[in-house]
Amino acid sequence: MKNGFSAAWEHIKHLQSRKLIVDTHAHAWQMGAMKANVVEHERARFSEKPVDFSAQLIADMDRHGISKAVLHMGKPVPISLMTSIIDRYPDRFLGFCKFDMPFPGRETAQQQLRERLDSHPAIKGIGEVTFSRFGKQSYEDVLLDLRSVTEVAKERGVPVLFHTGFGTASPLRYYDPSILDELAMAYPEVTIIIGHAGGIHPPFNDLALMVAFKNDNVYLETSKAMAPILQKGLDEIGADRILFGSDWIRPEALIYGPKSERSAHLYERNLEVIAHLRMTEEDREKVLCKNIERLLGNS
Numbered sequence: 308m309k310n311g312f313s314a315a316w317e318h319i320k321h322l323q324s325r326k327l328i329v330d331t332h333a334h335a336w337q338m339g340a341m342k343a344n345v346v347e348h349e350r351a352r353f354s355e356k357p358v359d360f361s362a363q364l365i366a367d368m369d370r371h372g373i374s375k376a377v378l379h380m381g382k383p384v385p386i387s388l389m390t391s392i393i394d395r396y397p398d399r400f401l402g403f404c405k406f407d408m409p410f411p412g413r414e415t416a417q418q419q420l421r422e423r424l425d426s427h428p429a430i431k432g433i434g435e436v437t438f439s440r441f442g443k444q445s446y447e448d449v450l451l452d453l454r455s456v457t458e459v460a461k462e463r464g465v466p467v468l469f470h471t472g473f474g475t476a477s478p479l480r481y482y483d484p485s486i487l488d489e490l491a492m493a494y495p496e497v498t499i500i501i502g503h504a505g506g507i508h509p510p511f512n513d514l515a516l517m518v519a520f521k522n523d524n525v526y527l528e529t530s531k532a533m534a535p536i537l538q539k540g541l542d543e544i545g546a547d548r549i550l551f552g553s554d555w556i557r558p559e560a561l562i563y564g565p566k567s568e569r570s571a572h573l574y575e576r577n578l579e580v581i582a583h584l585r586m587t588e589e590d591r592e593k594v595l596c597k598n599i600e601r602l603l604g605n606s
């Protein structure tokens with residue numbers, strides 16, 4: 308009899324060959340040249356013009372049997388870059404939009420989100436929201452900023468994905484998913500997606516689980532996440548609130564940062580984590596495609 312891991316891989320290959328897998332979290336632009344270290348990377352984040360990596364992303368999706376990807380505005384890019392990429396590959400990409408960075412203030416952010424959600428029918432949500440670079444405010448101020456963003460998600464009936472886990476742009480407390488518990492409680496009708504399920508490192512990934520256990524409107528997205536954390540999520544709350552993602556940013560591994568983070572955005576790594584999870588084929592299909600299709604109204 309085959310062991311669970313190889314049976315899971317065979318099922319994943321079957322879904323790949325039928326072009327059913329949807330990536331909930333990808334980025335199609337990057338700062339062009341690979342940076343040598345974290346300091347250079349952070350310096351370039353706002354000063355360098357983003358380079359369109361969509362052709363490389365499509366090639367990687369084709370290699371790994373990924374049918375569609377939801378693109379997120381992570382780096383500060385004009386919405387026109389995202390919509391032009393979607394128009395080039397209309398069967399392969401959907402988009403989540405964001406406000407300008409640094410945070411332009413609550414009212415302006417809300418206005419930008421409304422305009423961007425209306426700008427193209429393939430824009431289906433808000434993300435990737437980082438509460439990291441909102442500035443030097445108090446916790447209460449950050450919460451009010453996040454509430455203003457979530458308010459638009461409520462108004463438009465769209466999901467919102469937040470970055471959690473590892474990051475180098477801001478103090479660590481800004482990557483802590485526990486702040487999302489307050490939002491999830493305040494907006495029970497809004498679908499809140501915890502990007503990276505709290506990430507590779509404890510305690511944030513344990514906290515992400517706690518937030519998902521507490522709130523039925525919270526989903527865990529699997530990019531850069533750890534199999535034991537996702538397994539606990541599956542065992543405790545089931546497969547309906549787990550979404551496959553890659554956080555694809557470029558086709559090769561990074562050469563800077565902690566080793567566990569360097570290849571964490573590659574499809575090989577993220578699909579392997581899914582293959583390690585014990586679940587039924589029906590649940591695996593939910594995680595790899597059906598849940599996100601249901602959320603975005605495509606099934």
Ligand SMILES: [Zn+2]
Pocket residue numbers: 435470471502503554
């Ligand atoms: Zn992220």
